[in-house]
Amino acid sequence: xxxxxxxPRDFFARDVLGVASDLIGVGLFVAGVxxxxxxxxxxxxxxxxxxxxxxxxxxxxxxFGPPGHxxxxxxxxxxxxxxFVCLPGSAVLVRALAPEQGLEAMxxxxxxxxxxxxxxxxxxxxxxxxxxxxxxxxxLDREPFLLLPRKAExxxxxxxxxxxxxxxxxxxxFGLRNAPSLSRPFPKLAGSPAFPRTS
DNA sequence: GGGGAGATTATCT
DNA sequence: GATAATCTCCCCG
Numbered sequence: 120x121x122x123x124x125x126x127p128r129d130f131f132a133r134d135v136l137g138v139a140s141d142l143i144g145v146g147l148f149v150a151g152v153x154x155x156x157x158x159x160x161x162x163x164x165x166x167x168x169x170x171x172x173x174x175x176x177x178x179x180x181x182x183f184g185p186p187g188h189x190x191x192x193x194x195x196x197x198x199x200x201x202x203f204v205c206l207p208g209s210a211v212l213v214r215a216l217a218p219e220q221g222l223e224a225m226x227x228x229x230x231x232x233x234x235x236x237x238x239x240x241x242x243x244x245x246x247x248x249x250x251x252x253x254x255x256x257x258x259l260d261r262e263p264f265l266l267l268p269r270k271a272e273x274x275x276x277x278x279x280x281x282x283x284x285x286x287x288x289x290x291x292x293f294g295l296r297n298a299p300s301l302s303r304p305f306p307k308l309a310g311s312p313a314f315p316r317t318s
Numbered sequence: 319g320g321g322g323a324g325a326t327t328a329t330c331t
Numbered sequence: 332g333a334t335a336a337t338c339t340c341c342c343c344g
Contacts, residue, residue, distance in 0.1 A: 160325070168325070170340090178339060195326050196338035202325090212325055230328095242326050282325055302326095 123187050123260040125268045131186035131259075135161045135209040140293050142203070142211060144269030149248040150262075152221030154238065155269070156213060157298040160280045160291055164208025167285035171208040181256040183207050189264070191245070191255040198242030199251050203259060214241045214281070214292075217300045240302040278305040 122128035126145070131138055139161035147153045162169035170179040170192065181190040182204055190202040190210050202210035216238035218225055225237045225247040238244035245251070259266055274296040279287055281303060294301055 162325070170325080173341080176340065192325085193338050195324065195336080197336060198326050200325065214325085240326070280325070284324085 123266050126266055129186070131203060131205045133205065135163050135205040135211060136291065138203070138205050139211045139291065140275055142213070143275050143293055143295050144271070144273040146219070146265070146267035146269075147213065147216060147248075148220060148265040148267075149250060149254075151265075152224050152248055153265075154216040154219035155295075156215075157217050157295040158213075158215035158301050159293045160212040160214060161293075162202070162210050162212060162291075164206075166289070168280065168283045168287070168289075169208070169210075171210075182210050184256060187259050189250075189254050189257045189259060191250060191252060193252070194242060199245040200241040201245050201248075201250050201254075212241060213244065215239050215294075215298070215300050215302045216244050216247075217295075217298060218247070235299050237300075239300045243302075276305045 123130055139159040142156050142159050145156050147156050164171050166172060171182045175183050178192055179190070181188060184204060186205050188204045190204050191199055194200045201213045203213065204210050218234060218237045222234065226232065228249065229237050229243065229247050236243065237247050257264065276294050276296045277290045278292045279290055280292045294305055
């Protein structure tokens, strides 16, 4: 098997929306530290919110490379964010994990954060897993990465992507329903009993 | 060459 | 809720 470890060959070489959804529940480990992916977002080349929308730059070069590799970029000058490259110009942002392995290492790297907050956000999970520019463009089927297929069909919820202004209405955020480590809750459906119109 | 926005987060009010 | 931290790219001169 030559694909990403345990995942079907060409798992990433298809529409980014399907990849983002199918990544929920997949195990992500870096040097043995990590857990199950519980939140992702899809960014496509024809999507004004995507870094690749205006063409290739030094920062986004990995987004135009082969599928199944990492795209790591610095966010707001402080944090690193991890993406999985799919078809050229498209990628999945990994936003949150449910911590499983290496809890102590994560806690040290995260300054003693509560377990629920170790990997609950794109900047938090990269800090917990020691992901930075050194892994930009790295293949996901080799060390230090390890990806393991999910064991059961997860209950997936969707909603608008977080923190963007362009194409903000597209529901391209995917999550594991009721996961404690989500970066933020998913919005309830409008008109549901949880949100009575009080006007 | 300069100013502002951005796929964020910790800390304070 | 508001704000600071301060990298990279974009757009306008």
